[in-house]
Amino acid sequence: MALHQLPSPFDPESTELGCWLKLSSTVSAEAAALLGFDYLCIDMQHGLVSRSGLTTMLQAIHPHSPRALVRVPANDPSAIGWCLDAGATGVIVPMINSAEEAEAAVRSCMYPPVGNRSTGPTRAAVIYGADYVHGANASTQCIPMIETSGALRALDDILSIPGVNAIYVGPSDLSMNLGLGPGNHDGEAAFDDALSAIVEASDRHGVVPGIHANPTLAARRIEQGFRIVTITEDLGAMQASMSETLGTVRGI
Numbered sequence: 156m157a158l159h160q161l162p163s164p165f166d167p168e169s170t171e172l173g174c175w176l177k178l179s180s181t182v183s184a185e186a187a188a189l190l191g192f193d194y195l196c197i198d199m200q201h202g203l204v205s206r207s208g209l210t211t212m213l214q215a216i217h218p219h220s221p222r223a224l225v226r227v228p229a230n231d232p233s234a235i236g237w238c239l240d241a242g243a244t245g246v247i248v249p250m251i252n253s254a255e256e257a258e259a260a261v262r263s264c265m266y267p268p269v270g271n272r273s274t275g276p277t278r279a280a281v282i283y284g285a286d287y288v289h290g291a292n293a294s295t296q297c298i299p300m301i302e303t304s305g306a307l308r309a310l311d312d313i314l315s316i317p318g319v320n321a322i323y324v325g326p327s328d329l330s331m332n333l334g335l336g337p338g339n340h341d342g343e344a345a346f347d348d349a350l351s352a353i354v355e356a357s358d359r360h361g362v363v364p365g366i367h368a369n370p371t372l373a374a375r376r377i378e379q380g381f382r383i384v385t386i387t388e389d390l391g392a393m394q395a396s397m398s399e400t401l402g403t404v405r406g407i
Contacts, residue, residue, distance in 0.1 A: 159282050161294040162221040162244055165321045165363040170377055171222075175367070175388035177201065179208035183389045185215035194222035196385065199238070200229075200249050206237065210278065213242045217282060224296065230256055232263040232271070239264065242278045245296025247323050252305030254312035261318035264297040269318070296321060298365065301353055302328035310353065314360035321363040321383060324353060339372060354380035 165171065171193035176184055179202075187195055197204055197212055204212065209225065216223045225238040226247040235246050248260040262270035269292050280287045297318055300306075302325035306313060313319065326346075327337045333345045340346040350366075357364040358380065365383025368376045373386045 159217055159221065161283055161287075161290060164294065164296060165365075165383055167358075167361065167363045167382060170382050170384065172373070173224075173383065173385045175385050176212065177203060177388055177390045179204045179212070180389070181208075181211045181215045184212040185219070187389065188216040188219035192220065194224055194383070195220055196224040196226055196247060197243075198226045199234075200226050202226075206241075209238065210241050213278070217242065224298070226300075230260050230263075232259075232273075235260065235263040236272050236275075239272070239291075239295060240275060240277045240279055242282055244294065245298060247298045247300060249300045249325065250303060250328075251299040251301070251313065252303050253309045254316055257299045257313045257316045257319055260299055261297045261316060264295050265292045265318060298323050300325050300328075302326075302332065304332045307332075307349060307352070310356045311360070314356055314362045319362060321365055322353070322357060323383065324350070324364070324366040324381075326367055341372070341375070350379055 173194040173196060174187045174192045176187065176195055176197045195216055197209055199209065213223055222244055224245045224247055225243040226249060227234045227238055230248050230251065238246055246264060251257050251260065263272060264270060266272050266274060266288055274288060276287050298321045299313060299319060300323050301310065314322065326339050329349060330340050330346060331337055333349060335343055335346060354364050363382050364380060366376050366381045367385050370386055373384055376384050
């Protein structure tokens with residue numbers, strides 16, 4: 156008997172707001188899941204989350220949030236398969252530079268004959284049921300990151316790959332690759348033009364565009380056409396709240 160239902164793929168007509176989890180904390184993951192975000196993403200590329208930490212965080216998230224994503228450390232079949240076997244409903248794959256790399260990521264997410272994912276859904280079969288393998292290809296989200304000059308040049312080719320139903324922009328790496336330095340560079344023509352090109356190409360191909368944002372930029376990103384928008388993260392929110400509290404009390 157399945158404990159949970161696999162979520163449907165992202166809908167281009169809906170806007171989904173998410174929280175990014177960098178800290179290896181079951182309690183933080185559970186607290187975020189209870190707040191009503193549309194998705195949570197555990198960061199195993201730049202976050203401080205180990206394999207054992209990932210499993211317990213997914214266990215904390217699943218009773219409360221149907222969409223639990225993982226940003227994998229690299230475009231590696233073993234890492235991708237392991238995260239999905241642990242129960243992630245999709246993966247965000249960093250540093251995709253070409254259609255070939257995007258296709259490799261998709262194949263790592265999909266069981267044969269569509270892909271080459273090894274069959275062994277250890278925890279996924281426990282929570283989604285013994286027939287998980289038969290429905291996984293239709294629901295698993297493989298989300299390439301668009302954050303390099305190579306990805307911008309190959310944008311239409313990447314978005315044409317079957318199985319790429321959503322993409323995710325890393326604005327800091329994108330800015331670095333555009334020669335602008337880290338961070339968001341709204342108002343810089345190169346940055347603004349790149350975001351516009353990504354949204355326009357996504358719309359042409361029926362792919363849902365996503366992006367890393369913050370509370371200040373979220374409304375602008377939605378207005379620009381992004382439909383998967385990360386609006387906060389555990390570490391950043393904690394620091395901001397603590398800083399505000401400290402400033403308030405010291406100002407008394």
